[in-house]
Amino acid sequence: xxxxxPFSARSWVHGSELTEFPIQNLPFGIFxxxxxxxxxxxxxxxxxxxxxxxxxxxxxxxxxPFENDDFRSKSLNKMMMRGKKACSALRLRIADLxxxxxxxxxxxxxxxxxxKMSEAKMHLPVDIGDYTDFYSSxxxxxxxxxxxxxxxxxxxxxxxxxxxGYHGRASSIVISGTPIIRPCGQVNxxxxxxxxxxxxxxxxxxxxMAFITFDGKPMGERISTAEADDYIFxxxxxxxxxxxDIQRWEYVPLGPFLAKNFASTVSPxxxxxxALEPFRTIGPPQDPEVLxxxxxxxxxxxxxxxxxxxxxxxxxxxxxSNSNYKHMYWNMNQQLAHHTIGGCNMRCGDMLxxxxxxxxxxxxxxxxxxxxxxxxxxxxxxxxTTRNFIHDGDVVILRGYAEQxxxxxxxxxxxxxxxxxxx
Amino acid sequence: xxxxxPFSARSWVHGSELTEFPIQNLPFGIFxxxxxxxxxxxxxxxxxxxxxxxxxxxxxxxxxPFENDDFRSKSLNKMMMRGKKACSALRLRIADLxxxxxxxxxxxxxxxxxxKMSEAKMHLPVDIGDYTDFYSSxxxxxxxxxxxxxxxxxxxxxxxxxxxGYHGRASSIVISGTPIIRPCGQVNxxxxxxxxxxxxxxxxxxxxMAFITFDGKPMGERISTAEADDYIFxxxxxxxxxxxDIQRWEYVPLGPFLAKNFASTVSPxxxxxxALEPFRTIGPPQDPEVLxxxxxxxxxxxxxxxxxxxxxxxxxxxxxSNSNYKHMYWNMNQQLAHHTIGGCNMRCGDMLxxxxxxxxxxxxxxxxxxxxxxxxxxxxxxxxTTRNFIHDGDVVILRGYAEQxxxxxxxxxxxxxxxxxxx
Numbered sequence: 103x104x105x106x107x108p109f110s111a112r113s114w115v116h117g118s119e120l121t122e123f124p125i126q127n128l129p130f131g132i133f134x135x136x137x138x139x140x141x142x143x144x145x146x147x148x149x150x151x152x153x154x155x156x157x158x159x160x161x162x163x164x165x166x167p168f169e170n171d172d173f174r175s176k177s178l179n180k181m182m183m184r185g186k187k188a189c190s191a192l193r194l195r196i197a198d199l200x201x202x203x204x205x206x207x208x209x210x211x212x213x214x215x216x217x218k219m220s221e222a223k224m225h226l227p228v229d230i231g232d233y234t235d236f237y238s239s240x241x242x243x244x245x246x247x248x249x250x251x252x253x254x255x256x257x258x259x260x261x262x263x264x265x266x267g268y269h270g271r272a273s274s275i276v277i278s279g280t281p282i283i284r285p286c287g288q289v290n291x292x293x294x295x296x297x298x299x300x301x302x303x304x305x306x307x308x309x310x311m312a313f314i315t316f317d318g319k320p321m322g323e324r325i326s327t328a329e330a331d332d333y334i335f336x337x338x339x340x341x342x343x344x345x346x347d348i349q350r351w352e353y354v355p356l357g358p359f360l361a362k363n364f365a366s367t368v369s370p371x372x373x374x375x376x377a378l379e380p381f382r383t384i385g386p387p388q389d390p391e392v393l394x395x396x397x398x399x400x401x402x403x404x405x406x407x408x409x410x411x412x413x414x415x416x417x418x419x420x421x422x423s424n425s426n427y428k429h430m431y432w433n434m435n436q437q438l439a440h441h442t443i444g445g446c447n448m449r450c451g452d453m454l455x456x457x458x459x460x461x462x463x464x465x466x467x468x469x470x471x472x473x474x475x476x477x478x479x480x481x482x483x484x485x486x487t488t489r490n491f492i493h494d495g496d497v498v499i500l501r502g503y504a505e506q507x508x509x510x511x512x513x514x515x516x517x518x519x520x521x522x523x524x525x
Numbered sequence: 526x527x528x529x530x531p532f533s534a535r536s537w538v539h540g541s542e543l544t545e546f547p548i549q550n551l552p553f554g555i556f557x558x559x560x561x562x563x564x565x566x567x568x569x570x571x572x573x574x575x576x577x578x579x580x581x582x583x584x585x586x587x588x589x590p591f592e593n594d595d596f597r598s599k600s601l602n603k604m605m606m607r608g609k610k611a612c613s614a615l616r617l618r619i620a621d622l623x624x625x626x627x628x629x630x631x632x633x634x635x636x637x638x639x640x641k642m643s644e645a646k647m648h649l650p651v652d653i654g655d656y657t658d659f660y661s662s663x664x665x666x667x668x669x670x671x672x673x674x675x676x677x678x679x680x681x682x683x684x685x686x687x688x689x690g691y692h693g694r695a696s697s698i699v700i701s702g703t704p705i706i707r708p709c710g711q712v713n714x715x716x717x718x719x720x721x722x723x724x725x726x727x728x729x730x731x732x733x734m735a736f737i738t739f740d741g742k743p744m745g746e747r748i749s750t751a752e753a754d755d756y757i758f759x760x761x762x763x764x765x766x767x768x769x770d771i772q773r774w775e776y777v778p779l780g781p782f783l784a785k786n787f788a789s790t791v792s793p794x795x796x797x798x799x800a801l802e803p804f805r806t807i808g809p810p811q812d813p814e815v816l817x818x819x820x821x822x823x824x825x826x827x828x829x830x831x832x833x834x835x836x837x838x839x840x841x842x843x844x845x846s847n848s849n850y851k852h853m854y855w856n857m858n859q860q861l862a863h864h865t866i867g868g869c870n871m872r873c874g875d876m877l878x879x880x881x882x883x884x885x886x887x888x889x890x891x892x893x894x895x896x897x898x899x900x901x902x903x904x905x906x907x908x909x910t911t912r913n914f915i916h917d918g919d920v921v922i923l924r925g926y927a928e929q930x931x932x933x934x935x936x937x938x939x940x941x942x943x944x945x946x947x948x
Binding site for chain 1: 654655660681682683686687689690691692693694695696697699706708709710711713716717719720721722745746747768771774775776777778779780782783786787788813816817818863864866867868869870871872875
């Protein structure tokens with residue numbers, strides 16, 4: 103059974119085919135209504151959210167292995183614990199109910215399960231167990247290497263042999279719309295002097311995407327590149343906020359710490375891997391050949407248009423990057439195979455981010471560090487100000503969508519406004 | 526009200542004053558009885574476990590802000606969510622009930638809540654949100670620096686200005702007794718050649734301790750060194766298993782990843798900070814002076830004797846290290862203040878480990894890398910074999926206790942047996 107919904111399909115939900123959430127998408131998220139409303143699992147269609155607990159209560163999902171509690175939850179984890187097969191079937195069942203050919207009675211009953219997006223509040227979609235950040239865009243790694251190391255040896259020796267990654271902080275991953283307070287920390291421009299304590303002067307975004315896992319195998323077992331798809335639920339946009347000056351002083355030898363753990367922002371809707379299958383595309387050739395456990399068959403990159411915009415407090419939104427997820431050197435299957443090759447266990451709700459996604463050309467870089475090239479190419483904001491890094495009051499907005507035959511499968515918005523540092 | 530139980534106190538539980546779990550300790554853990562027994566919160570006294578859900582059901586804890594469900598749980602988190610004040614009062618109430626001066630009726634009823642340790646199974650004590658590993662022993666950092674960098678500049682420039690730390694993997698933290706499968710991974714002795722894939726040849730332990738937090742402040746707020754004690758529930762022994770050859774190839778520039786995330790082992794009993802207060806001791810002088818947010822008042826190190834032994838498959842246990850937690854350059858208050866200074870939020874059940882705890886002399890080093898000094902000083906195992914690193918079949922055992930006036934406040938055992946790598 104194909105898990106894809108044909109591009110020709112249309113929903114009876116008016117206008118949904120013109121939005122980022124057509125019947126071909128059907129992403130999952132957690133929403134609530136009103137001030138004290140309970141959190142529940144929802145699926146996006148057009149400008150509406152389908153309340154799955156109501157749909158389940160109406161017996162429309164009774165042939166599927168879910169209980170109502172799976173949908174009356176603060177996270178998608180309970181639902182995801184039912185497994186990939188069940189979640190794929192759930193999405194296809196919803197697509198069937200939403201199809202324009204559906205009976206009037208069904209449409210009528212179904213309509214009682216729809217909540218207007220504009221009247222709902224979105225929440226963090228998953229209870230994140232562990233969060234890992236990779237570093238899998240060659241252009242990003244090369245740009246950073248050129249800026250801070252020998253330009254002739256911009257990539258480190260290990261970079262093309264393994265998807266470099268590190269563990270990050272799960273507690274401070276927040277939903278789009280959450281304000282980001284400028285962090286303070288130790289900075290030291292040279293290593294010779296005493297460090298000082300100050301708000302970061304180099305607050306940056308990182309344009310990333312993250313995938314969310316189903317429950318994995320027990321500790322000690324591996325997930326192969328061939329099996330990886332079965333353990334991936336879906337993807338979100340991910341802004342890995344970074345304080346470059348704090349990072350510079352702290353990160354040798356054990357990696358970034360306070361420079362990253364003050365906040366990361368994710369988009370609210372988890373677009374399933376099923377929905378993204380039609381947008382698979384061939385990844386960059388990998389040379390030198392990778393070790394057998396990192397080899398894979400099939401087409402594993404995905405063509406997802408990505409955009410970053412900055413909206414300053416006094417001014418209009420300025421697009422500062424147009425990139426694409428297809429540029430990734432290491433794909434998700436390789437990332438998951440690598441992560442588990444030593445026996446590390448994945449759990450339901452783990453989040454694995456791509457690392458900054460830069461394209462090969464100026465205009466497609468995924469961080470201010472690269473866009474303003476270490477402060478040498480300030481970005482004109484059109485309101486009389488320029489940016490090398492992010493200012494207080496700026497809203498940073500990530501957007502992303504895959505598109506084919508006029509149908510957009512989108513991720514919505516991943517945004518955060520920067521507030522001044524605390525005393 | 527003092528949270529310490531006087532060294533002169535004695536319990537009516539026979540012989541408990543001779544064990545690591547006298548009335549002065551009363552650590553918390555999660556246990557079950559029988560094959561399918563439910564997990565519950567227990568407190569250790571002598572060779573017994575107090576079943577807190579039974580004690581609560583007998584109304585002995587009714588003046589305290591706990592519900593029975595807090596104790597009928599797979600983790601200590603629910604109980605800890607009641608806060609430090611409540612948990613401290615709970616421990617003192619239990620001490621009161623266990624005191625040798627207690628009424629015969631109370632002793633009799635209380636006895637029905639005791640489960641023999643030898644008949645119980647221990648489980649991971651907390652549902653770990655995020656796990657952080659510090660690098661706070663100067664002797665360890667210096668030893669590693671001397672081996673791998675310029676001996677004259679063994680400490681990196683940032684080391685004495687901030688407690689270097691990095692995020693680790695929570696999913697693979699396991700309870701003492703869990704077998705550890707030797708991990709495979711990429712290794713590359715020189716950076717010039719192609720890497721190969723193999724089981725690690727340099728499997729090591731790291732002698733560490735970890736502290737567990739109560740629920741912290743919201744994201745964006747800081748925990749000061751003065752406030753830190755109020756956010757620390759207690760401590761466990763922690764073996765941060767490491768694969769040195771995998772680490773060498775992967776860790777530049779973003780830190781250790783697969784070299785660490787295949788497993789870490791913790792001891793089952795969480796010894797409360799309250800129980801450790803009488804063993805406070807002055808830490809090493811900090812020079813240069815640290816930034817104001819890292820300054821602290823009071824005596825913040827703790828005198829805890831630590832030991833590592835290796836038990837080979839064919840032979841007897843050999844003690845390879847005697848160290849002490851008092852050697853830490855950075856104390857827990859500083860670690861917590863640093864971790865939150867940029868706004869990173871702590872949650873109930875977070876685990877923050879010390880990094881390898883090495884003392885200043887040979888015989889007190891906390892890893893095989895240092896003990897065998899990069900393979901130049903193999904350890905004689907007394908059975909005709911030597912060790913530079915850990916072999917298959919070896920059991921690595923960490924032990925720890927604080928001692929005063931003949932009373933030992935101990936941590937029990939943190940052990941793991943190494944099994945051969947999988948194909």
